[in-house]
Amino acid sequence: MPKTYNIAVIPGDGTGPEVVAEGIKVLNAVSARAGFKLDFHHFDFGGERYLRTGETLPETAIEELKKYDSIYLGAIGHPDVKPGILEKGILLTLRFKLDQYINLRPVRLYPGIDCPIKDKGPEHIDFVVVRENTEGLYAGAGGVLKKGTPDEVAVQESINTRKGVERCIRFAFEYCRKRKKDNKLTLCGKTNVLTYAFDLWERAFYEVAKEYPDIKPDYAHVDAITMWFVKNPEWFDVIVTDNMFGDIITDLGAMIQGGMGIAAGGNINPEGVSMFEPIGGSAPKYKGKNMINPLAAICAAGIMLEHLGEEDSGRAVEQAVMKVTEKHLKSLAAGQMGLTTTEVGDLVAKYVAEI
Numbered sequence: 001m002p003k004t005y006n007i008a009v010i011p012g013d014g015t016g017p018e019v020v021a022e023g024i025k026v027l028n029a030v031s032a033r034a035g036f037k038l039d040f041h042h043f044d045f046g047g048e049r050y051l052r053t054g055e056t057l058p059e060t061a062i063e064e065l066k067k068y069d070s071i072y073l074g075a076i077g078h079p080d081v082k083p084g085i086l087e088k089g090i091l092l093t094l095r096f097k098l099d100q101y102i103n104l105r106p107v108r109l110y111p112g113i114d115c116p117i118k119d120k121g122p123e124h125i126d127f128v129v130v131r132e133n134t135e136g137l138y139a140g141a142g143g144v145l146k147k148g149t150p151d152e153v154a155v156q157e158s159i160n161t162r163k164g165v166e167r168c169i170r171f172a173f174e175y176c177r178k179r180k181k182d183n184k185l186t187l188c189g190k191t192n193v194l195t196y197a198f199d200l201w202e203r204a205f206y207e208v209a210k211e212y213p214d215i216k217p218d219y220a221h222v223d224a225i226t227m228w229f230v231k232n233p234e235w236f237d238v239i240v241t242d243n244m245f246g247d248i249i250t251d252l253g254a255m256i257q258g259g260m261g262i263a264a265g266g267n268i269n270p271e272g273v274s275m276f277e278p279i280g281g282s283a284p285k286y287k288g289k290n291m292i293n294p295l296a297a298i299c300a301a302g303i304m305l306e307h308l309g310e311e312d313s314g315r316a317v318e319q320a321v322m323k324v325t326e327k328h329l330k331s332l333a334a335g336q337m338g339l340t341t342t343e344v345g346d347l348v349a350k351y352v353a354e355i
């Protein structure tokens with residue numbers, strides 16, 4: 001009996017279903033070659049369902065999803081739904097309730113892709129951001145008083161628990177060791193101003209660092225990091241940071257690796273069910289046009305394979321993507337690729353079968 005992985009698929013909104021279909025095409029090509037099986041089960045969570053039923057996630061969703069080996073997500077976000085409802089009701093709820101405490105975001109410039117930074121190439125841009133994914137400003141702590149009056153008060157607090165911070169930092173050290181690139185882990189914080197939260201982060205970081213004498217611990221303020229991503233991206237190997245800073249710096253990371261068309265990530269619970277997604281959103285204006293770039297979703301599928309323990313297959317997907325960016329794509333932007341969505345998926349699937 002070949003090994004079988006049960007994958008929950010949430011295609012979601014906008015171009016989500018189109019890019020997920022290409023990811024599944026590639027996953028099927030790679031699994032056929034490697035001799036394992038993937039069983040896909042689709043869930044209709046997203047904006048359309050919410051507009052139809054008034055429900056973001058059914059009550060049983062979390063328990064149901066816990067039965068799968070992994071979750072593969074397209075995009076959440078619908079033009080007819082007020083911002084915040086689907087993001088909080090679906091995406092963040094899944095991250096929190098499944099305790100996916102790591103958001104892993106590789107930033108790598110693939111060959112053939114135009115880098116917006118002058119004189120930087122694939123040899124300069126290859127790092128990974130480990131973003132804490134369940135705490136910080138995202139925890140929802142705070143409140144509002146006297147809303148809508150001139151005396152309105154809004155408080156939004158950043159929650160940082162020693163346990164939450166330490167498990168994230170520990171994951172980052174382990175990941176850095178496994179990655180075997182420069183053996184350097186940078187903590188991205190703001191210890192000069194956020195002297196409560198990042199004091200906790202800094203102490204936890206240097207304490208855990210003692211257990212990893214082979215990894216060089218490094219620190220940079222978040223504002224300086226944004227400067228260095230542009231000026232000296234080659235300085236970075238693995239970066240660990242809190243939820244909000246991680247959200248911001250990984251969008252900058254996506255830009256220096258060529259754009260949202262290629263940026264992928266994993267919401268990881270190392271002890272539970274993880275979820276993999278392109279980070280670009282639902283791009284409603286391209287929905288159904290066969291124009292959107294599926295490579296981010298395909299890369300997310302590759303990261304999922306790596307996480308499932310199918311490392312060779314994960315690498316094969318990345319290599320196949322690199323062949324496509326090097327030889328075939330005019331641009332990563334929707335409608336400017338010189339190929340359709342399905343043609344890009346076909347090419348990656350073809351190369352993956354040849355690797």
Ligand code: IPM
Binds near residue numbers: 087088091092247279
């Ligand atoms: C991301 C997104 C989400 C986040 C939004 C959609 C809630 O921007 O995955 O980075 O802020 O985490």
Ligand code: MN
Binds near residue numbers: 247248251
């Ligand atoms: Mn974001």
